[in-house]
Amino acid sequence: QVQLVESGGGLVQPGGSLKLSCAASVNITSVNVMGWHRQAPGQTREVVAVITGGGRSVYADSVRGRFTVSRDNAKNTMLLQMNSLKPEDTAVYYCQLLWDSQYIWGQGTQVTVSS
Numbered sequence: 550q551v552q553l554v555e556s557g558g559g560l561v562q563p564g565g566s567l568k569l570s571c572a573a574s575v576n577i578t579s580v581n582v583m584g585w586h587r588q589a590p591g592q593t594r595e596v597v598a599v600i601t602g603g604g605r606s607v608y609a610d611s612v613r614g615r616f617t618v619s620r621d622n623a624k625n626t627m628l629l630q631m632n633s634l635k636p637e638d639t640a641v642y643y644c645q646l647l648w649d650s651q652y653i654w655g656q657g658t659q660v661t662v663s664s
Contacts, residue, residue: 551575551653553644558658561634565662569629571644571655578602578622580646585618585629587640587660597642598629612638634662 552574561567569585577583584599598618600606606618617630627644641657 551646551648553646553653553655555642555644555655555658558642558660560661560663562664563635563662565634566630566632567634567660569631569642569644569658569660571627571629573625573627573646575625575648576622577620577625577627577646580648583620583627583644583646585627585642585644587638587642588657589637589640592640594643600627631660634660636662638662 554572555569557567557569581602582599585597586594587597588594596609597612598606598608598616600618600620608616615633620627639660639662641659643657644655646653
């Protein structure tokens with residue numbers, strides 16, 4: 550059974566930084582696309598960033614230039630470096646991958662940006 554575990558969330562002031570980590574229980578070398586999503590209270594879940602096996606990345610307009618997604622296939626881990634955080638970045642952040650034709654989600658990690 551594939552499991553994803555996010556970590557690294559917390560409370561940070563506006564302008565601060567956080568680094569999220571997503572650890573997979575399987576070898577992600579063969580996983581083509583992995584992604585980070587987020588869901589704010591009362592909002593639908595939205596894509597934040599995706600990264601391919603070849604390292605190409607795509608970002609939501611709202612985070613481009615502030616967030617950086619990366620993956621370490623040797624450690625079966627995907628990271629999200631978040632800089633210049635804004636209150637509107639407050640949400641539960643989830644990692645996701647497609648495995649055996651099923652979308653697998655982590656349990657999420659809370660990010661709160663507030664002074």
